[in-house]
Amino acid sequence: MARTTSEATTPKGKASVAPGKKGFGGRVSKANKPNKARDAMVAMQAYFKENRHKHKDLAYKDQMKELGAEWKTSSKNPKNKA
Numbered sequence: 001m002a003r004t005t006s007e008a009t010t011p012k013g014k015a016s017v018a019p020g021k022k023g024f025g026g027r028v029s030k031a032n033k034p035n036k037a038r039d040a041m042v043a044m045q046a047y048f049k050e051n052r053h054k055h056k057d058l059a060y061k062d063q064m065k066e067l068g069a070e071w072k073t074s075s076k077n078p079k080n081k082a
Contacts, residue, residue, distance in 0.1 A: 040078045047076050 048067045055063040071077055
């Protein structure tokens with residue numbers, strides 16, 4: 001049969017760092033990690049949204065090709081700023 005005690009057990013949490021150890025040595029948490037690729041993607045999507053009206057006469061796929069070619073040489077592209 002199952003135990004019928006009224007003791008409330010508390011869940012045991014994991015220790016973040018074992019005693020006597022100093023951590024993980026320079027790991028960057030996700031909150032503090034630099035996100036250059038994500039920022040570049042956001043900039044590219046904003047650029048596409050701003051300039052899509054220039055290619056209204058083209059199909060969507062062709063618009064994306066043209067905008068991609070323009071993005072490669074754009075001053076808003078982070079790769080071109082360096």
